[in-house]
Each structure stands twice: as structure tokens, then as C-alpha cells.
Amino acid sequence: MKPIIEVSHLCKKFKQFTAVDDVNFTVYKGDVFGFLGENGAGKSTTIRMLLTLIEPTSGNIALFGKNLHKNRKEILSQVGAVIERPDLYKYLTALDNLNLFAKMSGLKLSKNVLLEQLDLVGLADRYDSKVKNFSQGMKQRLGIAVSLVHNPELIILDEPTNGLDPQGIADIRNLILKLSHERGKTILVSSHLLSEIEIIANRMLIMHKGKKIVEGEVNSLLDPSKTIVKIETANIQHTFDLLSNSIWSEDIKISDEQILLKIAKKDVPFLSRFLIEHHVDVYLIQPLHSLENYFLNLTKSTTNVESFTN
Amino acid sequence: MLNLLQIELYKIYKRPRTYIAFAAITAIVLIFQFAFKSDGQSYMNLMLQNVQDNFELDKSKAINGYFMCYIILNTLLVQVPILVALIAGDAISGEANMGTLRLLVTKPFSRTQLIVVKFLASFLFTIILLLWMAILALFVSLLIFGTDDLLIFRVKGEESQILQITQDDVIWRYFAAFGYAAIALTVIASLGILLSVFAENSIGPIVATVCIVLFFTIVSNINVPIIDKNIKPWLFTSYLVGWKGFFYIGVDADGQPIKGSIENWLAIRNSLYILIGHIGLFIGIAIYSFRKKDILS
Numbered sequence A: 001m002k003p004i005i006e007v008s009h010l011c012k013k014f015k016q017f018t019a020v021d022d023v024n025f026t027v028y029k030g031d032v033f034g035f036l037g038e039n040g041a042g043k044s045t046t047i048r049m050l051l052t053l054i055e056p057t058s059g060n061i062a063l064f065g066k067n068l069h070k071n072r073k074e075i076l077s078q079v080g081a082v083i084e085r086p087d088l089y090k091y092l093t094a095l096d097n098l099n100l101f102a103k104m105s106g107l108k109l110s111k112n113v114l115l116e117q118l119d120l121v122g123l124a125d126r127y128d129s130k131v132k133n134f135s136q137g138m139k140q141r142l143g144i145a146v147s148l149v150h151n152p153e154l155i156i157l158d159e160p161t162n163g164l165d166p167q168g169i170a171d172i173r174n175l176i177l178k179l180s181h182e183r184g185k186t187i188l189v190s191s192h193l194l195s196e197i198e199i200i201a202n203r204m205l206i207m208h209k210g211k212k213i214v215e216g217e218v219n220s221l222l223d224p225s226k227t228i229v230k231i232e233t234a235n236i237q238h239t240f241d242l243l244s245n246s247i248w249s250e251d252i253k254i255s256d257e258q259i260l261l262k263i264a265k266k267d268v269p270f271l272s273r274f275l276i277e278h279h280v281d282v283y284l285i286q287p288l289h290s291l292e293n294y295f296l297n298l299t300k301s302t303t304n305v306e307s308f309t310n
Numbered sequence B: 001m002l003n004l005l006q007i008e009l010y011k012i013y014k015r016p017r018t019y020i021a022f023a024a025i026t027a028i029v030l031i032f033q034f035a036f037k038s039d040g041q042s043y044m045n046l047m048l049q050n051v052q053d054n055f056e057l058d059k060s061k062a063i064n065g066y067f068m069c070y071i072i073l074n075t076l077l078v079q080v081p082i083l084v085a086l087i088a089g090d091a092i093s094g095e096a097n098m099g100t101l102r103l104l105v106t107k108p109f110s111r112t113q114l115i116v117v118k119f120l121a122s123f124l125f126t127i128i129l130l131l132w133m134a135i136l137a138l139f140v141s142l143l144i145f146g147t148d149d150l151l152i153f154r155v156k157g158e159e160s161q162i163l164q165i166t167q168d169d170v171i172w173r174y175f176a177a178f179g180y181a182a183i184a185l186t187v188i189a190s191l192g193i194l195l196s197v198f199a200e201n202s203i204g205p206i207v208a209t210v211c212i213v214l215f216f217t218i219v220s221n222i223n224v225p226i227i228d229k230n231i232k233p234w235l236f237t238s239y240l241v242g243w244k245g246f247f248y249i250g251v252d253a254d255g256q257p258i259k260g261s262i263e264n265w266l267a268i269r270n271s272l273y274i275l276i277g278h279i280g281l282f283i284g285i286a287i288y289s290f291r292k293k294d295i296l297s
Helices: A043-050 A072-076 A094-104 A111-120 A136-148 A166-183 A194-200 A236-244 A265-277 A290-299 A302-309 B002-014 B018-048 B065-088 B093-098 B101-105 B111-145 B171-197 B203-220 B225-230 B242-247 B265-292
Strands: A003-014 A017-028 A032-036 A058-063 A079-083 A154-158 A186-191 A203-208 A211-217 A227-233 A252-255 A258-263 A282-287 B150-156 B159-165
Touching: A003 A043, A017 A043, A017 A186, A017 A203, A032 A043, A032 A166, A032 A194, A043 A058, A043 A079, A043 A154, A043 A186, A079 A136, A079 B101, A094 A111, A094 A136, A094 B002, A111 A136, A136 A154, A136 A166, A166 A186, A166 A194, A186 A194, A227 A236, A227 A265, A236 A252, A236 A258, A258 A265, A265 A282, B002 B111, B018 B065, B018 B111, B065 B111, B065 B150, B065 B171, B065 B203, B065 B242, B093 B101, B093 B171, B101 B111, B111 B171, B111 B265, B171 B203, B171 B242, B171 B265, B242 B265
Parallel strands: A017 A211, A032 A186, A032 A203, A079 A154, A154 A186
Antiparallel strands: A003 A017, A003 A058, A203 A211, A227 A258, A227 A282, A252 A258, B150 B159
């Protein structure tokens, strides 16, 4: 696999504070690479170094096999980014903004091509509206359109779902998957939401207090046998007794009108059938995020996990 | 680079704030023209009260288009720096404030190019602002008040002087004066850009630019020998009104004005060198600082 981002021994110090401490990672072509960590973990600082917004204190960054510092212009022409908030020129229309940033990349695109870009993010019908009238979700989508306007090979999205409502989050998630699957883009997406990364990323890196904790394939890092399923039924005690006498009797807990059951993810449909066959009125069967448990094991800190899931 | 400059100019053109400067200049010039058209003689009487015993002047001809432009320039070129600071002080800090700076810096051009383009855009804005001022203050005044010889009131040392420039010797002086003013105002633009590099909102650098200009201007106007000798030469504000030198006509041994001459061209040239030096210094520091800056906004 061809490496697109290669980071080695990257450090950034702000006076006495070390924001990024000897971080190494590689992102390969076609990856949706999840960059995970709580607020202040060093994700944004690392991303800003990848985009030359911040000068590293030490370490090396290579993008597309070339040194970033020495080949800045050439490399950045192949990179699109949304960094934290998708701030654009509020006094300009969506089309004007898109056109302006296309020109900054040396492109002169026709109105039709620009409208196609806006259509990709669901804003074609608002092309003539000024950005100051856009909702946060619309700004976020326009920001992504701007990052894509020069057809970059690598897309870097820093907390792209921040401040969005559930529908907005789902829209951005679907867009990322679409860009990866249909357009073959390499995407680095940072988030403090575990569930987010679990759904969209194939590889991930977890940062904690400026250091890399782990990097690898999401599927291999997560043990599918450790999925915790939350169950709510009409008669919780009866359900608990039923499950206590089943094959899942060893990993079951009851609390606050719900049952938590440790089960392999592939067995969830089987559990569902089992309860229905035993005439249990099921209100809810919900697999909890296995990444949460994984992260909890890594950091041994519940407060971190709570900050991720809230 | 040209592409980037076009983009910058487009952004300036589209910003509502840009038109504050043009509206302010238009309003001030129109008020001047209305006031002088209505009651210009009272102003002339006031100005001439110390010298009218020594001169025979046709006051009705003294108020003409050329004179109006001189009066307006004299007043406006003190205020225009504030309008230039509105645009230049916003150049980088405005982008930081909007959050667009981090997008700009991730585009495939250098930070030096970005500062140079911001500077050129501010320079062109200054030129366009001065052209607008020239159209209103000179050409519209000529239409309203007509043409005649230009009378300049000057205080030189302890004596008051009236300089008379024949009407066929005036217009080139205005072109030269506007050219000089463009350089002088570009110093303000450069200072605004320099200060905007260090800020993350527009208000700070705009206010700081205006405060520096006002403070230096006040110091430049303190007529005490120790300040004249030791401080004024170092203040760029001492040279901002150097455009007036183009209207100080040279005289022959008999004290008669020499058509097409300037009293002290060397002083004007040296002032221009100093102003251009300041532009280079301010932009140089801005580029150096911006290249080193971590974009955290």
C-alpha cells in the first residue's frame, strides 16, 4: 500500500507545554483514518502541523512521499482541509466562496462544475445565498465542498461534526463514506467521538495527552467478542432470569431497569430471536460502542470515556 | 500572484466596510463644496484678515476649483489615514477573526506571497480612494467653482505668505501631490498590515494604527527646537504632508514666482525616500513575523 502521510517523531512544544510528544503514524492510500482523542489530546496541533499552519518543534512529515517542508506548495495543492470550524467569507455567497477557493488553487471552474460540487454536499439550491445566512451544518458542508473543489487526493477533516445536530452528523458521516467509497479519496478525520470513528474509519490512531497510544486497523483493534449489549424489556427481572439460564449466563448484569450483556456482535440477531421466541416484550436491544471499552482499557480513565460519549 | 491579487481585490470590493471610506470622503467633500458655495467669502475674509492690508486681492476669484481642492486635501489627508487603516488593519487579522486565515495558509502559495498580495491590494485600494478624492475634490470643484489662479496661504517661520500660482501651472502640481499622497498613505497601509499580523481581531490593529498616526502627528506638530531636531526626523508622520511642497513655488532673485518650479525639490525627494523606506521596513517585518507565526486561530 502506498503511504500518503508519514509522520515520524513529531513534537510540538509551546514554551514548557508539550502538545505533541514523539508521535509516529502512517496513513495509506484509500484509508479513512480516524484520529481519535479527547479535547486537548494533541489532534488539532498534529493536523495543523500537517497543513503547515504550525511549525513542528522537531520530527518529520512526508506527504505523498515528499518532505512537507521542502515541497509545501506542490503537496498542499493535493490536500483539502476543514480545520475545526468551517469558516468562510460570510459576506459572499456559497458559489462565490467556492469559486474563490478554486481560484486560489489556480483553477478556473465553470458555474456548472461549481454547482456540481455544491450538489455533492446538498447545497446546490442555496448557491446564491450568502454564507452569513447558513446554519452550522450548511457551513460545515460548504467547508467540505471548498476542501474538495480542487479535487485533492488527501482530505483532512478536523472535528467535522462539531456543533452539528444528529441529522447533520449523519449527513457528514455519509459524505465521508461516499468520498472514500465512490471517489477513492484518502481521508484523515479527527474526532473526540468514539462512535463516529468506529463507523467511518478503517484505520485509526488514538492520542492521549500528546502521545500516541495505539495505531492500527479498527477491526483488529476492537475485539468483536467484547461488544456490550443493552437490553430493555417489559419485565426486566424475568428476562434476566431467562438469560441467566442461557448460554450467555456468565456475562450478564442487571441494573436500573436494564440488562447489560457481553456478547459477540454476530450473535446479536440470535439473541433477539431467542427473546422473542420466549415471548419477551423487547423494548430495546442496543450494542454499546465497543470502542468505548477499548479506549477505557487503554487509558484506564472513565472520565475520558465520558467526555467522548457525552 | 496576479490571480491572488484579483481575489483580494474581489474580497475588498464585496465587503460592505470598503464603502464606508468612499461614503465618508463623498460626504465631507460635498459638505465643503456646499459650505464654500454658500458662504465662501466669510472664510476668505477670515484667512486674509492679517494680510489684506498688504495685498490687493479679488476675493471672488480666489475661491475657485483649484483652491477648493487644496482646502479639501489639506483637511482630508489628515483623515484619510483612518480610512486606509480600516482596510489595511483588517488585512490579516480580519482573516484570522473570520477563521479564513487557516484556510488561506493551507493553499498552495507562500506566506510571503500572501502578505505581498495583501499589501498590493491595500495599495490599490489607497490609489482608488485617492482617485475618487481627486474626482470629487478637484474635477467636481472645477465644475462647480470654475478655474482661476491658485492662492496658497502659508506660514513660514514667523511670517504669513500668500503664494499665487497661475492657473496654467496648477494641474501638474495636483497630479504630483496625489502621487505623493499615495506613497504617504501606503506607509499607513503598511503599518496597518504589520500590526494586523499580530492580532486575531480587526479592531486592535485598526485602532492601534490610528493611535500611532495620531500620536506621531501630534508630536510632529509640536514646534519646539529640541523636538524639531531630535524627534521629528524619525517620525514618518513628519513627512505625510510633504505633498504641500509641490505648491510652494520657487521664486527668482526679485521674489517673482517661477512658473513650473518647486521651492525645495530635494526636501520632497528625501521625504519620499524616507516614506518608501518605512513601507519597506513595515512590510519586511510583517513578512518575517508572519512566516514565523503559528496559526492557532
